[in-house]
Amino acid sequence: MRYQAPRGTEDVLPTDSYKWLKVESTFRELARRYGYLELRTPTFEDTDVFLRTAGETSDIVSKEMYTFTDKGGRSISLKPEGTAPAMRALLEHNLCPPGVVTRMSYIIPIFRYDRPQKGRYREAHQVGLELVGSPSATADAEVIEITVRFYEALGITDSVAKLNSLGRDECRAKFREAILQHSAAFLADQTQEMQDKVHKNPLRLLDSKDPAAQEAIKSIPPITDYLEDESRARFDKIQELLTDAGVKFEVAPDIVRGLDYYTETVFEVLSNKLGAQSSLCGGGRYDNLVKDLGGSSTPSVGVAMGIERAIIVMDEAGLWDGGTKPDVFVVQATESAFKTCQSLVRQLRSQGLITLVDIDGKSMKSQLRQADKSGAAIALILGDDELAKGSVQLKKLGSSEQIEVSIEAVSQKVLELR
RNA sequence: GCGGGUAUAGCUCAGGGGUUAGAGCGCCUGACUGUGGCUCAGGAGGCCGUGGGUUCAAGACCCAUUACCCGCCCCA
Structure with a gap:
């Protein structure tokens, strides 16, 4: 135990990574269906990208960034959030000229130098969406709808989407x-x-x-009382669209967000399973961000959803259906069966079956124990008797059924029974 | 960045100054011929987080440090 992962970081172990794959693939599939293409940006950016956008009053930028000077004397920061880098990339490659609507998604690590806690890490991961170039309420509603659908798809049902409008400058x-x-x-x-x-x-x-x-x-009227007509109309329209879409939400005047670039719409999805950290995700409209980065006015809306937080909530709600299990474990009963077992293993794998086999020359008892522990659905046993007959014993683990099948038919049989 | 708690086997945790540090679970091996799970028997596995101090003697008491947990703050 000499070395430990740096404070606030964590290893995702092989036995847990299926959770990440599930969250990421659920997100990718959803993004795909709504037409959001994936953007990949560098892990670090010029520090200015964040200073110019997230704002001096945000803690994230003013005191939580991992900033360092590189050997060329440049100020570099590990990205603390995904929207500004995404907009920087769009601008750099001219992908958001006026009048063009762009949908994109991303899966990124973020870095914030903060005191770690449950659901709060120095390296965390987010999946996010940006809908760039549209000022209409339909855009806001689309992003919020996908967000809510994402949590639905993961089976997270006890969380609430909270919605607010911060209005515009005046x-x-x-x-x-x-x-x-x-x-x-x-x-x-x-x-x-x-x-x-x-x-x-x-x-x-x-x-x-x-x-x-x-x-x-307590005595201050909600910000929505101050909204200008245009903002008021947008906020109402978003709610109407969400209601039509069957998306559940609540209007919550206390949702304000920590990044300065938000305008009008802001939202979060909250869960009570995250300790002091209550939000699963956060998003909103950022009509001025692209301009702040030196582009032309590009009204946009986006969301960032925490992967670790989604996993915590799913852990506590018991929402996992288990990791990947092998289909079949090949047991070599006698020494002389080695080569035939190996070729059987190759045959099964070429059929796309997840196939395990002992590699240490262990006893048959040990091999069957390994098979059981691995969670394989089926064990195939092959020794001298089977060799002579050109067959294998097919054992359904979990019951004690065992049948003999010809070696030619075995792949097909496993595919049927697994 | 501030306050509080915790740290002993792979995991969950006992032991609170006195021989070779324990339990449950997990892991390995075996219970006569080529059959897993259940049972039984045996076994492996510990810088008692790290560094210093007090003491004849420290896993235990004190200080520091690191990590994790809980709150504040902040947010994914």
Whole structure:
């Protein structure tokens, strides 16, 4: 136990990786059906990509990035989130000119230097979607719908999609003002750090877990009361579209998100199985991000879903149907059967059957134990008697049924019975 | 970054100053000829997280450190 994985990172062991494959393949299949093509971007980016987009007031960018200077003197950061790099790539390759709608997906590691906890790691993984270039409410609804379908497909049923609108610049300014007014008395008692935080971004007060903060903001009307007509109309339209699509959601004024680039729509899916971390995913509309990166105005909406968090919730809900099991284990009963066993194994594998065989010359008893432990559905036993008859014993593990089949017919028989 | 808890076998955990550190599960071997699971018998496997200190004596007490867990913060 000399070396350990670095703090906040984890190994996915061979016995658990099927969970990751399940989450990723479920996501890929869903993305495929909605026409989202996969984008792959580098693990690190110029630090500016994040400074220009996620915002100075976000903790993620201001204090949680893995930033270093490379040997060429460039400031580099491991990516703490996926949207800004995705937009950088689109811009760089000219894939989002005005008027063009682009759908893309990604599966990435993210890095944040934070104190690890249940559901919170220094290296985490996300699957995400970006619907780029559309200002319409239908786009927001599409992304939210896919998100909810994703969790449905994984069997996660007790989580709730929460939806809010942060409006645009003008109404948000008015709302910030209202928060500051209502919370002035509360803030006076707070630490300097807290005061600074709220003054930089008053919205952050809304999702505070501090009961005193909750009390202070109780009397503030929801932000949706401040929305301009256009934003109001979009928010209503999204809800209508989601309702039509049979997507369950709740409107939640306390959903504000931690990245500064969001405009209007924001949403999360929450679960109570994640300890202090309640959100399974987060997303929203980011109409200014591409412009912030030096492109033309490109209204867009996206979502990022945590893989580890989905797995935690599925673990606790007992939603796994087990990993990959071998179809068949070939047991060599006598020494002289070695070559025939080997060729039988090759034959089975060429048929696409997951086939295991002992490689250490263990006793037959041991081989059958291995077969049992492996979870193989069938054991094929081959010794001198079978060699003479050109047959094998086919044993259904889990029952004690055993039949003799000719060696020519054995692949077919295993395919039928596995 | 702040506060609290935990660290003993592959896993879950006992042992709380005094010989060679234990249990359950798991693993390996065997119970006469070529048959797994159940049972029984035997066996392997421990820098008692790491470093220092106190003591005749430390797995145990003290300090530090690292990791994990729980809260704050933050969020995937």
